Amino acid sequence: MKIPSVEAEPLLHVEGVNKLYGINRGCQEIDFNLYAGEVLGIVGESGSGKSTLLNCLSGDVPPDCGQIVVASSVGDKVDLYQASESRRRLLMRSEFGIVKQNPRDGLRLQVSAGANIGERLMAIGERHYSRLRDVGIDWMSQVELDPERIDDFPETFSGGMQQRLQIARVLVTQPRLVLMDEPTGGLDVSVQAKLLDLIRSLVSELNLSVVMVTHDLAVARLLCHRLIVMKKSRIVETGLTDQILDDPQHSYTQLLVSSVLTP
Amino acid sequence: MTTRVTITNLHKRFLMHLQGAVQLSVLSGLSLTMKAGQCTVLAGPSGMGKSSLLKCLYGNYVITQGHIYLHFDQGDIDIATCEPRWIHSLRTQTIGYVSQFLRIVPRVPAIDIVMEPLINQGVDASIAKEKAAILLQRLHIPQSLWQLSPTTFSGGEQQRINIARGFIADFPVLLLDEPTASLDANNRLVVVELIQEAKQRGAALMGIFHDEEVRDCVADVIIDLSEYAA
Amino acid sequence: MNNQAGYNFAYLDEQTKRSIRRGLLKAVAIPGFQVPFNSREMPMPYGWGTGGVQLTASILGEDDILKVIDQGADDTTNAVSIRRFFEHTAKGIDTTTDTAKATVIQTRHRIPEYALTEQQIIVFQVPIPEPLRFIEPSETETCKMHALEEYGVMHVKLYEDIAHYGHIATTYAYPVRVNHRYIMDPSPIPKFDNPKLHQNKALMIFGAGREKRLYAIPPYTDVHSLDFEDHPFAIQQWDQCCHLCGSDSSFLDEIIVDDEGARVFVCSDSHYCQQHANANNFSDNAEVHS
Numbered sequence: 157m158k159i160p161s162v163e164a165e166p167l168l169h170v171e172g173v174n175k176l177y178g179i180n181r182g183c184q185e186i187d188f189n190l191y192a193g194e195v196l197g198i199v200g201e202s203g204s205g206k207s208t209l210l211n212c213l214s215g216d217v218p219p220d221c222g223q224i225v226v227a228s229s230v231g232d233k234v235d236l237y238q239a240s241e242s243r244r245r246l247l248m249r250s251e252f253g254i255v256k257q258n259p260r261d262g263l264r265l266q267v268s269a270g271a272n273i274g275e276r277l278m279a280i281g282e283r284h285y286s287r288l289r290d291v292g293i294d295w296m297s298q299v300e301l302d303p304e305r306i307d308d309f310p311e312t313f314s315g316g317m318q319q320r321l322q323i324a325r326v327l328v329t330q331p332r333l334v335l336m337d338e339p340t341g342g343l344d345v346s347v348q349a350k351l352l353d354l355i356r357s358l359v360s361e362l363n364l365s366v367v368m369v370t371h372d373l374a375v376a377r378l379l380c381h382r383l384i385v386m387k388k389s390r391i392v393e394t395g396l397t398d399q400i401l402d403d404p405q406h407s408y409t410q411l412l413v414s415s416v417l418t419p
Numbered sequence: 420m421t422t423r424v425t426i427t428n429l430h431k432r433f434l435m436h437l438q439g440a441v442q443l444s445v446l447s448g449l450s451l452t453m454k455a456g457q458c459t460v461l462a463g464p465s466g467m468g469k470s471s472l473l474k475c476l477y478g479n480y481v482i483t484q485g486h487i488y489l490h491f492d493q494g495d496i497d498i499a500t501c502e503p504r505w506i507h508s509l510r511t512q513t514i515g516y517v518s519q520f521l522r523i524v525p526r527v528p529a530i531d532i533v534m535e536p537l538i539n540q541g542v543d544a545s546i547a548k549e550k551a552a553i554l555l556q557r558l559h560i561p562q563s564l565w566q567l568s569p570t571t572f573s574g575g576e577q578q579r580i581n582i583a584r585g586f587i588a589d590f591p592v593l594l595l596d597e598p599t600a601s602l603d604a605n606n607r608l609v610v611v612e613l614i615q616e617a618k619q620r621g622a623a624l625m626g627i628f629h630d631e632e633v634r635d636c637v638a639d640v641i642i643d644l645s646e647y648a649a
Numbered sequence: 650m651n652n653q654a655g656y657n658f659a660y661l662d663e664q665t666k667r668s669i670r671r672g673l674l675k676a677v678a679i680p681g682f683q684v685p686f687n688s689r690e691m692p693m694p695y696g697w698g699t700g701g702v703q704l705t706a707s708i709l710g711e712d713d714i715l716k717v718i719d720q721g722a723d724d725t726t727n728a729v730s731i732r733r734f735f736e737h738t739a740k741g742i743d744t745t746t747d748t749a750k751a752t753v754i755q756t757r758h759r760i761p762e763y764a765l766t767e768q769q770i771i772v773f774q775v776p777i778p779e780p781l782r783f784i785e786p787s788e789t790e791t792c793k794m795h796a797l798e799e800y801g802v803m804h805v806k807l808y809e810d811i812a813h814y815g816h817i818a819t820t821y822a823y824p825v826r827v828n829h830r831y832i833m834d835p836s837p838i839p840k841f842d843n844p845k846l847h848q849n850k851a852l853m854i855f856g857a858g859r860e861k862r863l864y865a866i867p868p869y870t871d872v873h874s875l876d877f878e879d880h881p882f883a884i885q886q887w888d889q890c891c892h893l894c895g896s897d898s899s900f901l902d903e904i905i906v907d908d909e910g911a912r913v914f915v916c917s918d919s920h921y922c923q924q925h926a927n928a929n930n931f932s933d934n935a936e937v938h939s
Contacts, residue, residue: 157423157591159491160512162504191504242797249799264805266784268812271805278808279801285811285877307812353526360538378524382503396478396503403480407436414437 163191165227167333167365168213173222175212180388183209186222188384188394192332195359195366197380197397199373199412204386206369207337213367214335215248226252229332250280253326257338259318262325263310269296269321270306276329295324299354316347320354327358336368340375352378373416377401385409422490423592423623424453424476429485431471445471449485449647453592453623458614460638461627467644469627470519473594476625477516478506489513489592511539515590517598521577523570529580530555530565536588547587554583557609575601586613593617595626599633611636659706659739665689669707669863673854676865681827682795683778688861698731698757699858701774705755708770708854711741716751721759721900721917731755746920758821760842762899762921765851767868773836775857778864780824780834800832803875811880820885826873827866835872841884841900846872889914894926 166189176182183205190196198206211217213224215236224236229251236244248254256262263272270292274282282288293303299320301313310318319339326334339355340348356379359366370376376383376397383400385393385408393406404410431446445468453459461469474480475498476487482499489496489509496505510516515536524532530551537547555565558579569577578601585593595614599607607630614637617624628634634641657663665687672686691699709715715735719728723746732744745751748763755772765771781791784802794800803824810818823840827833835846836855846853846866853866866872876882890897892913899921901914916922925931 157491159493160508162508245797267805267809270812271808275801275805278804283878285879381507396506398479405481410436
């Protein structure tokens with residue numbers, strides 16, 4: 157039988173990353189790789205360092221030590237914090253996307269939905285109004301927002317819709333890597349469900365690679381291929397999602413898994 | 420006959436940290452091979468580790484000690500030690516699994532669930548859909564149910580979705596955990612047919628069957644796991 | 650020099666003038682880039698042209714001929730005040746209303762109709778120098794955006810205009826790209842005047858007193874107004890001609906002339922209007938539009 161194919165080179169390589177704000181507050185000794193098409197979940201309780209790690213990955217917070225290397229679309233490897241600020245910001249604008257927990261942090265509230273979606277395109281040089289409009293309408297349909305509302309302001313959308321608008325805004329430049337910080341946090345259960353379905357289908361359609369921080373193991377089970385379990389700033393266990401949830405090895409993971417309520 | 424899988428000295432133990440660090444051993448020093456075109460049936464009373472063995476093969480359980488080698492043209496992969504992304508690839512292209520329970524992704528139509536393994540292999544959606552339709556028909560799932568999510572299906576119907584999903588892609592290695600548990604006689608026959616077809620195309624199967632009739636139809640090798648109990 | 654109440658020539662002390670001139674040199678070297686400068690307290694409040702006045706004061710010499718206009722006119726209150734200020738503090742300079750005769754022109758919100766020459770410097774009064782301020786309140790962030798040429802948001806604003814009004818609604822302080830690099834706010838001149846910025850023969854300098862920034866466009870610099878490929882930049886147009894001089898190619902102000910709401914359109918540039926009327930023997934008995 158034929159050996160299966162795997163990606164040879166990681167899209168994201170994280171090695172020896174530390175960013176501490178105090179004893180065991182933050183993240184330390186973080187090592188992992190992310191390959192194209194993978195969804196990696198970072199789970200753990202509040203204070204475990206998940207968000208700190210995500211901030212380091214997003215280019216916002218330089219780690220105290222360690223390397224974060226991304227494979228750019230032109231084939232070279234870029235050490236995120238060795239690169240010039242302009243290169244880093246350009247990468248973050250076009251090839252990376254960040255979906256923030258609170259969509260209001262990730263949207264421009266003073267401009268319309270269409271402008272929010274088109275902004276990253278305008279930032280990389282798109283100068284044709286009709287094309288921008290067409291892309292806006294297309295993406296609104298893709299994230300299941302009414303395209304008629306393209307000129308409405310984000311304030312007029314509900315929380316779940318704002319989150320979907322944020323996703324459209326981020327995905328419009330077809331980033332290869334998307335970072336998500338608790339994307340369904342704070343949303344009603346039925347709204348969460350719709351959003352999870354959307355993320356699931358976009359991931360498979362667009363072959364996205366995602367690093368997703370979540371404290372919700374059900375979301376992790378649904379969306380993530382692999383998990384990293386963090387406790388008090390360190391990675392305590394890592395593996396395929398179903399293995400972590402069905403056969404947890406570390407005592408903390410076992411505690412987490414057994415604490416999940418099943419209705 | 421080619422050997423597809425070699426299991427050597429497999430141990431599986433659970434360490435329950437939350438229950439006073441109790442250790443539970445389910446497999447102890449198991450060795451066996453799976454050959455192409457053969458179905459290996461696992462026998463023995465419950466709790467002997469039959470499901471656990473399947474889960475170890477699928478990468479769902481962590482292997483405590485020992486090796487599970489998959490033999491490829493280009494070399495071997497050891498499930499016990501390979502990186503998770505390899506397991507992920509194996510599940511897409513090499514190892515199929517019909518579990519006891521269908522874990523339902525809500526709001527996804529039954530036919531999409533069945534198509535998924537082919538889609539993951541890069542097969543065109545229309546072709547995948549055709550194959551799924553054929554399988555669903557064989558398993559007597561009425562067409563009216565195809566676009567519905569299996570959340571409201573009966574146990575037997577859910578199991579048949581599971582079976583269709585497991586058999587749709589021609590996996591070289593196929594694991595079956597009580598595939599006929601909630602099925603009537605007609606559908607049990609269909610499963611037997613599917614298993615024979617898989618054997619004919621050279622797949623290596625391992626299964627747990629409580630139904631003795633089915634077991635006798637499909638088994639080439641029977642392994643009693645009580646010999647490997649801890 | 651015997652100046653009013655013992656002030657130095659042109660009011661500012663020589664050290665301040667020197668530091669402002671250094672800032673101006675830097676600004677000329679980096680067209681469109683906002684250079685911070687040590688803006689002084691002036692004898693007029695912020696919002697009344699202190700930036701322009703300081704730049705003029707820093708470059709004025711005894712042989713200069715100064716013209717001051719406000720919205721194109723030499724005879725409005727602000728223009729008169731500022732001109733008088735310099736007459737009192739920069740003894741020896743001449744002042745004029747004739748665009749062609751001036752060596753330094755200080756202006757609020759207009760560029761003269763008559764083309765400028767290589768011998769002239771025009772000083773603009775600027776309220777808010779930062780073109781990105783409308784969308785980014787943080788100064789550190791806008792500095793970074795300029796440094797890294799992150800100008801996507803400017804087109805976001807233009808997009809919004811077209812989405813809500815069908816066309817780009819900005820009619821003054823229309824953002825421009827200078828020398829293919831920095832995006833600049835040309836001060837609240839009408840967009841009608843934007844084309845005059847491009848490849849102008851004169852040195853154009855801009856001062857914002859309250860914000861403490863100055864910037865410059867050296868002569869013969871490319872200046873392009875931002876737009877979309879399918880919504881190109883276009884200047885204002887009128888159906889009417891100037892009531893006083895008959896010009897159909899200058900920027901017109903609309904003036905209400907009586908209590909019934911009758912209105913006329915007249916050139917905003919008062920000097921141009923006079924010259925044009927004389928040259929064409931234009932009668933001002935023409936009908937008033939209601």
